[in-house]
Amino acid sequence: MRYYQEQGDSEKARQVAEQGKDRCKDDLTDIYIFLLEDARKQGDESRYKKLYASARRHKLLWQEIAVHGKIEQFTAVRGYFKQLQQYREPIRKRGETMTNKERRDAQMAYISDGAIMEEQKICRRKLQKLNFMDRSDFDGIAEAVKDLLGASEGAFINPPFYCDYGSHIEMGKNVFINYNCTILDVAKVKIGDNCQFAPNVAIYTAGHPIHPVSRNSLYEYGKEVTIGNNVWLGGNVVICPGVHIGDNAVIGAGSVVTKDIPAWSLAAGNPCRVIRAITDADKRKLFRSEEIDDEAWEAIAGRADAGNDCPDTL
Numbered sequence: 323m324r325y326y327q328e329q330g331d332s333e334k335a336r337q338v339a340e341q342g343k344d345r346c347k348d349d350l351t352d353i354y355i356f357l358l359e360d361a362r363k364q365g366d367e368s369r370y371k372k373l374y375a376s377a378r379r380h381k382l383l384w385q386e387i388a389v390h391g392k393i394e395q396f397t398a399v400r401g402y403f404k405q406l407q408q409y410r411e412p413i414r415k416r417g418e419t420m421t422n423k424e425r426r427d428a429q430m431a432y433i434s435d436g437a438i439m440e441e442q443k444i445c446r447r448k449l450q451k452l453n454f455m456d457r458s459d460f461d462g463i464a465e466a467v468k469d470l471l472g473a474s475e476g477a478f479i480n481p482p483f484y485c486d487y488g489s490h491i492e493m494g495k496n497v498f499i500n501y502n503c504t505i506l507d508v509a510k511v512k513i514g515d516n517c518q519f520a521p522n523v524a525i526y527t528a529g530h531p532i533h534p535v536s537r538n539s540l541y542e543y544g545k546e547v548t549i550g551n552n553v554w555l556g557g558n559v560v561i562c563p564g565v566h567i568g569d570n571a572v573i574g575a576g577s578v579v580t581k582d583i584p585a586w587s588l589a590a591g592n593p594c595r596v597i598r599a600i601t602d603a604d605k606r607k608l609f610r611s612e613e614i615d616d617e618a619w620e621a622i623a624g625r626a627d628a629g630n631d632c633p634d635t636l
Contacts, residue, residue: 336360429509431531431541445470445488453482479503486528494551499523508544509563514551520575525549525561550585570600 336357358377361370423441425432432438452466460478467479474493480501485491490507494515501521505511509527527544531537545564549555553567556575561567566582573579574590574597583589587596608614614622 332360426508426544429543429545431543433540434542441489442486445486448488449484452479455481457481490527493517506544508542509546512546512548514549514553514569516551517549517553517555519555520557520559522558523555523561524559527563529563556590572600 357373358370361367361373420428420430421437422432422435423437426438434442448466448470452463452470455462455466457463457480463481464478467477468474470485470488471477471491471493472489474497475495477493477497477499479499482502483499484504485507486505487507490509491505491511491513493513494517496515497513497517497519499519500523503519503521503523503525505525506528507525511525511527525547527547528542529545530542531539543563547561547563548566549561550567550569550571552570554572555561556573556577558576559573560578562578562580565579567573567579568583568585568587570585571583571587571589573583573594574588576592577590577594578592579589579594581593583594583596586600588598588600589596591597606613606619613619
């Protein structure tokens with residue numbers, strides 16, 4: 323087929339390709355791509371559709387993309403080849419030159435190879451130290467957290483705590499994370515200032531393809547999670563890959579957050595949904611209809627007057 327292509331004999335190349343797709347076990351993807359392109363150039367939509375359906379039965383074209391880091395759903399036959407051509411060669415070339423660490427950090431499909439496992443070993447040694455410290459040694463815990471996370475100002479974590487790298491987690495000022503938090507930080511996790519996590523919060527940036535063929539290939543991915551300033555996550559909240567939570571949001575206990583939550587929202591449920599906006603009417607609320615007592619409210623208001631409150635909250 324390639325010989326006749328090089329000779330400029332498209333008709334002969336097409337005949338050889340048609341024979342090869344029924345007989346040849348190797349290079350089937352290249353054969354189908356050639357035939358699809360030929361059908362597109364000829365404007366033969368009927369043949370294009372038949373070839374596309376046959377390629378799908380052979381599980382060729384989508385797998386070619388998936389293995390190189392792009393799983394795309396192409397619903398329209400028209401334009402399919404154009405999109406395939408756009409992704410296929412650049413991804414193949416990048417896949418040959420990029421390391422799995424580079425692919426992981428670019429939020430592409432990657433495999434946890436030896437170099438990645440070495441990074442995780444470093445993290446696990448730091449977690450071993452943190453999770454087996456004297457729980458009353460608050461200063462020691464704070465130092466262990468700083469060593470694990472790097473840049474963080476005033477962050478405190480109640481052990482046990484679990485993550486994959488630690489270095490992929492960015493925390494703002496005065497972050498408090500309660501017991502048994504898990505952050506799978508394959509991709510970056512950005513947490514703003516003055517955030518509070520109740521026990522058993524889980525943040526997952528890691529994911530796997532849903533189809534077993536792709537999933538069993540050992541390729542996986544990470545998608546960044548961002549949490550704004552002054553966010554409170556209730557107990558047993560789960561944050562899924564790619565989610566962004568806006569400033570001053572509150573996520574109710576037991577919620578599974580699969581989509582972005584806007585700023586100043588009270589959200590809860592599985593899947594998590596916005597219940598209502600947080601407004602000035604909530605300033606003095608404590609628990610349900612109960613209000614903050616006068617003495618405590620006077621202290622809170624005094625801090626606000628002195629400019630010591632959390633930004634944009636009072």
